Amino acid sequence: MPVLNKPLRWMMRWLLLLLASPLLMAGGTADHHKFEVLQQDFETLQQLNDACVSCHTEAPAxxxxxxxWRWQFEDKSGHLQGKLNVMNSYHPSVASNMDSCDNCHIGYGLEEQELSGIRPDGVVDCMMCHDTTGEYFYSKFHQDGAKCLNCHDDGAEALKEQTKNQPSRFTVTLTTMAQQVGMTTSSACGACHFHDGGADGAKHGDLDSSLLNASHELDVHLSADGASLTCSSCHQGNDHQMYGSRYQANSPIDDKGVDALNGARATCVSCHGDRPMQDERLNDHTDRVACQTCHIPAYARGGVATKTFWDWSKAxxxxxxxxxxxxxxxxxxxxYASQKGAMQYGETLRPEYRWFDGQITFAKPGNPVDPATAVMMTTIGGGAEQTNSKIFPFHVFRSILPxxxxxxxLIPMQLAGRGREAYWNGYSWEKSLQAGAEAAGLKFSGEVGFVETTMLWPLNHGVAPKEQALSCQQCHTGEGRLGRVAGLYIPGQNQSQLLDQLGRLLVILTIVAVLTHGTLRIIFAWRRKRNEPDN
Incomplete structure (x- = not known):
């Protein structure tokens, strides 16, 4: 079978991706302006979405x-994972703050009980993902009664500056929005995923609004000068099941390629293969070094800062x-805010590196705490001895939690709500943790302490072109980036000063010995010649 040259292989890959995703180019196969059910003046968001599911009857199920929707799933061991069951270092628990967190859910005013036992007629929010006007997000949060501080929060003043040059909102009616629905956009995805953690870009480090108009240097995939992709170009799937969740991530060695039905699999290797570069010396690294390690040289580098530290004990x-x-x-x-304590931010940050097999274990309510050490809120799977692991870049976030x-x-804290038990109302940690413990089905002793926590977020976005990728010297030097990766030997980096000195001494002694030996041979040869009798 003939081997295709690289340019032809690339052409075939992109052709397959485009053919597998025709709606990305065509924008849909139906003109929603012509649907009779959409020829009405919608007064509420729920009326609009009811009209959607009157035709898209299988979408809710x-x-x-x-x-x-569920914010949870059952892993291979039968344990419940996902946002609803874990804790983080930001607003530590969803389950104890449903009154606030459910505003980002693709439904209306949901509570934990509804997420756990879904009613067949549970209303889904189709427009949250399929609006193309860019205004539905604002309508949802204002009409649906979301608290102002859900969005106008830690980036308040910065957000004002950021939105000065944006067009005014609420200029499009709900009917117009309904008639202009289409495939998901990066703006629709970013409405939730860019702004969680209290501000634009606060949480993940590689997800923020700068990606919407990314330069080629910032992200080669999303840039109009690059591949001009959208979030759904990689995060694809069938029946609304999508690839790429941090809770159900694929391994960095996933090389199953672009699926003819499902499209990309949200991994670099699935699209680019495991030897994508023209320089075979670089390809020799790809079995143990993830693409992201070299092609995300820094994060939070689009002009939007990310949070690096949060001290709740100062609240x-x-x-x-x-x-x-x-x-x-x-x-x-x-x-600083009385409700939240002290916070720190950073831009153009150097990642930290770990072995990673794609599996992340999140801390849960009730996990044991050793106050003498930092609590790991995420445990990263993988190791040097595991062939399914690669060296991967991470955003490290540290926080001090009650x-x-x-x-x-660990006990969740209740921050939002109408009662005095919510910390943002009563400023009582004892009451806040008592309510959080009840929400998680735990007992609380009433004694409050504070402990440092650490959370690792894998970096996948903000992929730089080869010109901005890491150079060889940035790893293969004494102060290289990968010096703290366990179980890794890098020529030129893993050096012992004592061993280097011994090596230099041996080289010097060898040279001295050779010179001495040579000198002695010359001397003795001269003496022999001198003492030889004349013929």
């Missing part, structure tokens, strides 16, 4: 079975009139 301070305090940095980001100091275990 499909969505009810996805992690986007609760008020001014002399007992009013909450808020302080900003020079960029307009909140660095916990049950007597029982020494």
């Amino acid at each position: 499909q969505l009810h079975n996805t992690i986007h 609760g301070e008020k001014d002399r009139r007992r009013k909450p305090i808020i302080e900003y940095d020079e960029a307009g980001r909140v660095i 916990y049950d100091s007597e029982e020494q275990k």
Whole structure:
């Protein structure tokens, strides 16, 4: 069988991707302006979405079975994983803050009970993903009663500057939105995924609004000067089930390729193969080094900062009139708020590197705490001895969280709600943790302490072109980037100063010995010649 040259292989791959995803080019096969059910003046968002599912009758059942709706899934061991069951270092628990967190859910005012036991007539929010006007997100959050601080939060002043040049909102009616639905856009995905964690770009480090108009140097995939892809170009699937969840991630060695039906699999190797570069010396690295390691040389580099540290123990301070305090940095980001404590941000940050097999174990409510060490809120699977692991870049986020100091275990805190038990209302950690413990089915001793936590987020976005990728010297030097990766030997980096000195000494002694030996041979040869009798 003839072997295709590289340019032809690339052409075939992209042709397969485009043929497998015709709707990305065509924008759909139906003109929604002509549908009679959409020829009405919608007064509420729910009326609009009811009209959607009157035709798309299977969509609710499909969505009810996805992690986007359930926020949880059952792993191979039968344990429940996902957002609804784990804790993080930001707003630590969804289950204890449903009154606030459910605003980002693809439904209306959901509670934990509905997520766990879905009603057949549960209303899905089709427009959240399929709006193409860019205005539905704003309508949803204002009409659906979301609290202002859900969005106008830690990036408050910075957000004002960011939106000055954006067009005014609420200029399109719900009817117009309904008639202009289409395939998902990066803007629709980013409405939730860019802004979680309290501000634009706050949480993940590689997901923020700068990707919507990315330059080629910032992201070769999303840039109009690059591949001009959207989020759904890689995060594809069938029946609303999508690839790429951090809770159900594919391995970095996933090389199953682009599926003719499902499209891309949200891994680099699935599209590019495992030897994508023209330089075979670089291809020799790809079995143990993920593409992201070299092609994401820094993150939060699009002009939007990400959070690096959050100290909840500092929360609760008020001014002399007992009013909450808020302080900003020079960029307009909140660095202190009475409701949240102290925060730090960073831009153009160097990743930290770990072996990674695609599996992440998240901390859960009730996990044990050793106050003498930082609590790992995410445990990364993989190791140097495992052939399914590659070296991968991570955003490291650190936080100081309250916990049950007597029982020494993690307890969720309730932040939002209408009662005084919500910390943002009553400023009582004891009441907040008591309510959080009840939401998680735990007992709380009443004793509150604070412990440092660490959370690792794998970096996949903000992929730089080869011109901005890491150079050989950035790894193969004494102070190289990969020096802290366990079980890794890198020529030129893993050096011992004592061994180097011994090596130099041996070289010097060898040279001295050779010179001495040569000199002695010359001397003795001269003496022999001198003592030889004349013939």
